[in-house]
Amino acid sequence: MDPLDRKLRRQRGYRRQVLPGPPPLPEWLDLSAPDAVHEAVRLLRSRPTRHKTRGVALVPDGPAEVAGYGLSVLARLVCADRRIRRRFAGRTWWLAAGPGARDKPGTAVRRHRRNVGLAGAPVPYTDGEWSSTEDRILDMYRRLLVVVDGVPAGADNVSRLLVGRRAQSTLVTMPDRSTLSGWVRVVPADAAAVERSVRASLRTRTDLLPTGGAERLAELGIFAEAAEIPLPLVETVWRATAGMSPAETAALCRRLAELSLIRPTPDRVAPPAWPPDVGYGFGWLTVDPVVRAIGRLDLGEQRLAEANAGLVTALAGRLPRAEALAGGAPDRAWWRLDGTEEYLWRHLVGHLLDAGTLTEAGLLAGDLRWVGERLLREGPVGPIADLTEVAQRTARRPVPVEARTGDTAPGVGSLRHGLTKIAPLLDPTDPPEAVRDVLLYHLQHHPGWGDQAEAVQAGLGRPVLVKRSAGDALVGALAGSSGAWDVDLSADGGLLAVAGGQAVAYWLHLADLRWRSSHFGRQEVARRVRLSPDGSWLAVWTSDGLVSAGPEDPPSATYVHVVDTATGEPRFRLSGRYRHQILSLAVGADSTWLFTSAEDGDRAWDAATGRLLPTLPASGTRPPPDRTRTTSPDGRWRATVHDNELRLHDLVQDRPGPMLRLAPDRYGRLSGTVWLPDSGLLAYGPPGVFLCEIRC
CATH class of the missing domain: 2.40.10 (Thrombin, subunit H)
Known part of the structure; x- marks a missing residue:
């Protein structure tokens, strides 16, 4: 049974499944719920009319520019409402869309991560398209509220993030209502006033920080939203921007935690590779999304890039230079990061982009050594997310031609397409490391990835399965084959026969690659093929293709065609209908006769004339191979x-x-x-x- 089906059956009633809800409202936030919150709560609790699901969108009520975090605060107030918590009983999923959800690939990444989180288990990557797996995931929840926060303006794939079950609802925050579906109810809100109130409340806490503390808090905005940030990375950033010592960093972190400006995670154990504890009291922290958004606005683009550059430069100093791999390569061997640095594995490409090193980020995201490591840790969505982020930044801020070196970022669109195409094949394997072999095999002849795949395979130092070269004559001979129900090889290995699954069988002389084929009735499907030991003829078992061939629904007719391999001409045909169906066939060991087993008995036939033999020859049949x-x-x-x-x-x-x-x-x-x-x-x-x- 599929693991997802087992999970579905265990959770009959769906009352034991508790999801991580929205970020809790900070203690320092002094804000009463405005009318827009009560209206959104009313709509989410109302009975759907024309459509089977409820959709509510919070949008600004005027043309004034807003930063976006005001709408996010309103959505959190909606989720914190007692009526919403009672109705959905903790089954609320918070999805931070962000600028990456602007196009279809970025939306597909977020939709896949949502499905993985809701399922609690790995699910196949589907490039954002509908799948039966997604239906089964949503069916696990009788009631569910999905909050899609921060959808960018102009996004044309918002509907792909919404849920569509009767007792499930979606709350969306976005600055533009033009791309919403018609069944989503729009609630205008005074987001600008909310942002002013949030800033005022935050200022009452930052005024209590020591000198320079507010600037250091703003610098925490360079980290990813809602991510658990390791303390050594915070120390690295503050050392680069303000020259702070570990002791000073520990003191400031403790003060920020006391003022509820960061949320510490004390229950996680630091890995042995980390420096000794200098008095933090915790090893990871999380920055509230509102604090992060305000910090990024206060830093500005220039200081944001400088802080990221300080972090990236310090990390690069710990790693060796990367060896060139089939052309360009990033400056550092980032794939040699410590395996315990979960945050960097997931967000390093984003920091490289924020630091302004677009070429380095593109070369890293397009390097198969990095892709292989990301694949082991997060599945195909990890490297696809990296390539998508680089492609989106490249589209918004193209790099001058003279500034590019090697295989730079503008090529990542083609690389992402090639990786997305084989993503369904990259599910976890046993052993886990074998997924690298699957990746390299399928990218071997890709125009963008092929040279890298060949180079990585050559350096593995162990046996691997590789594709035959595209220029191989046998590969060219088999290129027209779309599928094969059965294959047989002659006793001397000189003739290869294939039952193509349609009304055709073909055979190939391996010595000179001469190709011949035989076509049968338009409604027949070739399912089995047997070669005579001397290779002079072959027998093909076909069935009526109008109905499926199975024990519950057998075909209306079955046939056996005997064909001369030298000329391609048919010798004779045997047919079976209704109660006389031909079930199997075998060839004589001396190549002179054919054996068939039918519902009404077993028979032997002369292979040259098709004449029924009175008895089974003593030579016996060629044993059927176990392929x-x-x-x-x-x-x-x-x-x-x-x-x-x-x-x-x-x-x-x-x-x-x-x-x-x-x-x-x-x-x-x-x-x-x-x-x-x-x-x-x-x-x-x-x-x-x-x-x-x-x-x-």
């Missing part, structure tokens, strides 16, 4: 297929070998493998024909 578990010609490797995965086992050293995932589950499963005489490995199934080889 799901095959051994290489040299006896070193055993290949097995299960679902959409191909796994190798090293028989010499008796240990697991390379592993690949060749097709998403929803597109089909692999049927088997065939070892070719030149040590190539062919995996096949309805998703396609895949030709690879082992590189040691």
Whole structure:
């Protein structure tokens, strides 16, 4: 059973699922709920009329420019209302959209992270499109409130973040109502007045800080929203901007926590790589979104870039220079960060962009060494989010041509498209490190990633499965194959036959790559193929393609076609209908006869004329091969297929070998493998024909 289905069944009634709600309102905030809050609460509690879900949008009530955090405060007041807390019983999900939700890729990243959080388990990445998995996730909640905060102006994908169940609601904050769906109720609010009140309340606390404390608090705005920030990073920033010592940093952090300007996280244990505790009393902190927004406004673009540059420069000093990989490479080997630095793994690209180093950020996000590490930690959404952020910044602030070096940021759009296309294949694997092999295999022939994939594979120092070169003659011969239900290899290894899953079967002479095919009835589907031991003829089992072939719904007709491989001409055809269906076939060991098993009995046929033989010949049949578990010609490797995965086992050293995932589950499963005489490995199934080889 799927883990998500088990989770759904365990949570029958949905009363045990508690979600992290909105950020709690700070103690220093002295603000009563305005009328817009009460109106939003009323609409969220009302019974839906025409539509099956409730949607409410908080927007500014006038043309005046607002910073945005006023609407965020109003949304938090709505969530804190006693009536909302009683109705949704803690099932509130806060989603910070931010500027990245402006286009479809950025929205897809946020939608995927929302689904992962609601499911409590990894889910396939779908590039923002509808999926049955998302339906099952939302069905886990009888009542749910999703708050989408900070949707940027002009965003045309807002509807992709909304929920659509009858007892579920969405609250959106955005400065522009023009892109909202018609069923979302708009509540205008005086956001400018709220922002003035928030600033005044914050000033009563910052006035109690020591000299320079307000500036240091504003510098905490460089960190990501709602993220848990490690104290060593705070110390690094303040050392770079104000020359503060660890003791001074500890004293200021304690004072900020006393004034409720930051939220400490004392229950997390610092990793051994961190410096000794100098009296913080806690190891991580979180900055309130309102404090962060005001701090970024007070810093301004120039000081924001300087603070980020100080952090990035200090981090770069701890890492070696990066070796060039198939062209350009970032200045530092950022993928060698300590594995415990969760914050940096997720937000480093954003800090590089805020520091003004767009080229470094683009080269890092497009480096497969970084992509592989991000993939292990967060799945495909991690590297896709990095590439999306770089692409969005590049579109808003292009880099002059003369300032670019190597493979710079403007190429990330193509890289992101290539990575997004194979994202369904990059779900967690067993062992986890095998997902790197899946990534490199599928990017091997990509125009943007291909050279890097080849270079990384060559430097792994262990056996890997690689694609045959695009210029390989056999690859070219098989290029027209869209799928294969069955494959057979002649006894001498010189002839390869494929049942294409449609009304066609084809065979290939491996010596000179001569290609022949045979077409059958328009409504037939070729599902099995068997070659005679001497390769002079082949037998293809087909069924009526109008209905599915299965035990509950058998086909209305089945056929066996015998074809001469030298000329491509059909020799004869056997048919079975209704109670005389042909169930299986086999070829004689001496290549002179054909065996069929039908519902009304077993029969033997002359392979040259199709004449029914009175008795079964004594030579016996060629044993049917088990294609799901095959051994290489040299006896070193055993290949097995299960679902959409191909796994190798090293028989010499008796240990697991390379592993690949060749097709998403929803597109089909692999049927088997065939070892070719030149040590190539062919995996096949309805998703396609895949030709690879082992590189040691």
